Amino acid sequence: xxxxxxxxxxxxxxxxxxxxxxxxxxxxxxxxxxxxxxxxxxxxxxxxxxxxxxxxxxxxxxxxxxxxxxxxxxxxxxxxxxxxxxxxxxxxxxxxxxxxxxxxxxxxxxxxxxxxxxxxxxxxxxxxxxxxxxxxxxxxxxxxxxxxxxxxxxxxxxxxxxxxxxxxxxxxxxxxxxxxxxxxxxxxxxxxxxxxxxxxxxxxxxxxxxxxxxxxxxxxxxxxxxxxxxxxxxxxxxxxxxxxxxxxxxxxxxx
Amino acid sequence: xxxxxxxxxxxxxxxxxxxxxxxxxxxxxxxxxxxxxxxxxxxxxxxxxxxxxxxxxxxxxxxxxxxxxxxxxxxxxxxxxxxxxxxxxxxxxxxxxxxxxxxxxxxxxxxxxxxxxxxxxxxxxxxxxxxxxxxxxxxxxxxxxxxxxxxxxxxxxxxxxxxxxxxxxxxxxxxxxxxxxxxxxxxxxxxxxxxxxxxxxxxxxxxxxxxxxxxxxxxxxxxxxxxxxxxxxxxxxxxxxxxxxxxxxxxxxxxxxxxxxxxxxxxxxxxxxxxxxxxxxxxxxxxxxxxxxxxxxxxxxxxxxxxxxxxxxxxxxxxxxxxxxxxxxxxxxxxxxxxxxxxxxxxxxxxxxxxxxxxxxxxxxxxxxxxxxxxxxxxxxxxxxxxxxxxxxxxxxxxxxxxxxxxxxxxxxxxxxxxxxxxxxxxxxxxxxxxxxxxxxxxxxxxxxxxxxxxxxxxxxxxxxxxxxxxxxxxxxxxxxxxxxxxxxxxxxxxxxxxxxxxxxxxxxxxxxxxxxxx
Numbered sequence: 001x002x003x004x005x006x007x008x009x010x011x012x013x014x015x016x017x018x019x020x021x022x023x024x025x026x027x028x029x030x031x032x033x034x035x036x037x038x039x040x041x042x043x044x045x046x047x048x049x050x051x052x053x054x055x056x057x058x059x060x061x062x063x064x065x066x067x068x069x070x071x072x073x074x075x076x077x078x079x080x081x082x083x084x085x086x087x088x089x090x091x092x093x094x095x096x097x098x099x100x101x102x103x104x105x106x107x108x109x110x111x112x113x114x115x116x117x118x119x120x121x122x123x124x125x126x127x128x129x130x131x132x133x134x135x136x137x138x139x140x141x142x143x144x145x146x147x148x149x150x151x152x153x154x155x156x157x158x159x160x161x162x163x164x165x166x167x168x169x170x171x172x173x174x175x176x177x178x179x180x181x182x183x184x185x186x187x188x189x190x191x192x193x194x195x196x197x198x199x200x201x202x203x204x205x206x207x208x209x210x211x212x213x214x215x216x217x218x219x220x221x222x223x224x225x226x227x228x229x230x231x232x233x234x235x236x237x238x239x240x241x242x243x244x245x246x247x248x249x250x251x252x253x254x255x
Numbered sequence: 256x257x258x259x260x261x262x263x264x265x266x267x268x269x270x271x272x273x274x275x276x277x278x279x280x281x282x283x284x285x286x287x288x289x290x291x292x293x294x295x296x297x298x299x300x301x302x303x304x305x306x307x308x309x310x311x312x313x314x315x316x317x318x319x320x321x322x323x324x325x326x327x328x329x330x331x332x333x334x335x336x337x338x339x340x341x342x343x344x345x346x347x348x349x350x351x352x353x354x355x356x357x358x359x360x361x362x363x364x365x366x367x368x369x370x371x372x373x374x375x376x377x378x379x380x381x382x383x384x385x386x387x388x389x390x391x392x393x394x395x396x397x398x399x400x401x402x403x404x405x406x407x408x409x410x411x412x413x414x415x416x417x418x419x420x421x422x423x424x425x426x427x428x429x430x431x432x433x434x435x436x437x438x439x440x441x442x443x444x445x446x447x448x449x450x451x452x453x454x455x456x457x458x459x460x461x462x463x464x465x466x467x468x469x470x471x472x473x474x475x476x477x478x479x480x481x482x483x484x485x486x487x488x489x490x491x492x493x494x495x496x497x498x499x500x501x502x503x504x505x506x507x508x509x510x511x512x513x514x515x516x517x518x519x520x521x522x523x524x525x526x527x528x529x530x531x532x533x534x535x536x537x538x539x540x541x542x543x544x545x546x547x548x549x550x551x552x553x554x555x556x557x558x559x560x561x562x563x564x565x566x567x568x569x570x571x572x573x574x575x576x577x578x579x580x581x582x583x584x585x586x587x588x589x590x591x592x593x594x595x596x597x598x599x600x601x602x603x604x605x606x607x608x609x610x611x612x613x614x615x616x617x618x619x620x621x622x623x624x625x626x627x628x629x630x631x632x633x634x635x636x637x638x639x640x641x642x643x644x645x646x647x648x649x650x651x652x653x654x655x656x657x658x659x660x661x662x663x664x665x666x667x668x669x670x671x672x673x674x675x676x677x678x679x680x681x682x683x684x685x686x687x688x689x690x691x692x693x694x695x696x697x698x699x700x701x702x703x704x705x706x707x708x709x710x711x712x713x714x715x716x717x718x719x720x721x722x723x724x725x726x727x728x729x730x731x732x733x734x735x736x737x738x739x740x741x742x743x744x745x746x747x748x749x750x751x752x753x754x755x756x757x758x759x760x761x762x763x764x765x766x767x768x769x770x771x772x773x774x
Contacts, residue, residue, distance in 0.1 A: 061674075061675055062674075063671050063674060063675060082679070086677050086679055087677075089674060089675055089676065089677040090676075090677030092675075093675075094675040096668055096671065096672065096675075098666075098668050100666075100668035100669060100671060100672035101672070102669065102672070102673075102687055102691075103691070103771060104690050104691050104694065104769070104771055113676070113678075113686060114676035114677060114678060117678060117682050117686065118676065118677045118678060118682070146771040148771060162676070163675075163676075166676060166677065
């Protein structure tokens, strides 16, 4: 099981964030963020609530606008140019805390929508791709149901499949298990582990420390809008450097 | 074995008890009555009183209705018949028979042509089906729905068949122009957009010049009586006129150049260019082309002028056209109000707030009387068209606010999910946002639509003879049917109720169809 976290990472750069700053009004959310993600890396971002971890990954696919510094995704510089934003978004998949499936469409339609309209994939082919990924997340039999008829865990797996249908090169996870009942967390994490094994570049905001140990090759700790510490999981958990990290770990691992 | 266990064992049953019927009086009408009508002495007394009142009402109304006279030539005649039969004071439905055509079509529509609006009505019901029941009928049938307005226009107003046909043709040409521009390379499109921008800039400047000139003359005419204010206004407009006259050509070129520069690959300019071509084609092409074809192959129905429309037909025309126009316009306004672009947002907010702040009757008076002052004397826009514009604007503002509620009810996550998948604004709006927002808004939209349909009777105050106008005017003022109230207004209420109740039932059915589990 430690194999995944030891998996090789390529030298190719997937995401490069340089001196990035963001403000909400006058509130400085992200301060001088520098982060380079190589292809195939699996990064877990953790930190206390309000530390800017979600905002950070939401800046990567421009769901949030940053005001200073640069973000380069797959060689495309993120600017206010809508074209660049759409290019980046179709290369970067994202899963949300509350799944955000489209409730008026069936599971299959949820999965085929973006390939058909953004990638211009023929409908038949898009459906085949969708079924392939639904099988991968182990719910092909739900294809004709509506999201409202599925459990939380199933919905999150559909959300992962929906992102995968766009064949993204990078996946962002924004607290994917926080809104789930405890017994459903495992099924979602299993899906994510499988994805990691296939070499997907992943950035994951989560408090599942077991998952971080098992899958991540790097854990990033954020506090007050800054990256306070980053290290390999083993080192991060056994030998935290900053006091803030120690306090945080003692709080979440103490119980 | 513990004590508690020993005790509970005594209560365990070994065999299943078969289900038995409930005691009498616990099911069926007896139970229902006991629970709902006689659950206590207060309720029992109320029930009895209510039944007595209902019985009294029915006993009063039923003879009036049942003994009604259906065959008489005037109210006097009616009363004589009733006096002879000993049923004085009963209903005189003969007015409905006598004035049936007038109630339905107004008193000026040529009697020989009644089949045309009737056919148009039947076709309306048939052609609306593919749109109303789109999920059960093949999509191809929607062609009938799309063609219906042209057919109905020709049937009701008459004239040359070639007018609606040429309009259709011009629409097809415009679609071809759209596809042509879409297919051009980016630089060519830029050039086309620049030229069209320049032309429309020049055109706009020229229109401004004409308008300023017109206003100068108007204010010049009234200034003698109206004093200094209009003189100053006229002077300002004259300056504006000279300014625009001198500058509309450079202005046009500037607009064209600005578009050429800022235009990248977006569809907006393509759409504007296409609309511009459509406008030009309609203004300069429609009349001559349809006249030319008609002189070769004349296919004509007797033309009926707009002022000759009346009765329930007029309500149906106004209701159908205004509802079907105001929903799309309302969607556009609601989306515009949410726009990030200050100009678009501002225009939509001002429009909505202005229209909502003004009573419909004033808008109708504007349509009837005031608009004539704003246009040159020789240009006369059809009265029905003016009324349609006003009612549509009115209800579109309300529908926009209803839809805004629907848009606000959508979780932010839906927008984010659509964005994160790489859908652009148009796709996200069309595929994700609107289907959900409109579904939430159905009850509100139907509310406005039903209200609008009933408000069409307000046109009677600007001396148009819709069904209420017919009753208040030609029927009640005639010597034959003077002072007849209940029968005619009941009839009007009934025909409106049928349509409004059907709309309401349809919307409830539609809501059930669109139900897809919780949210």
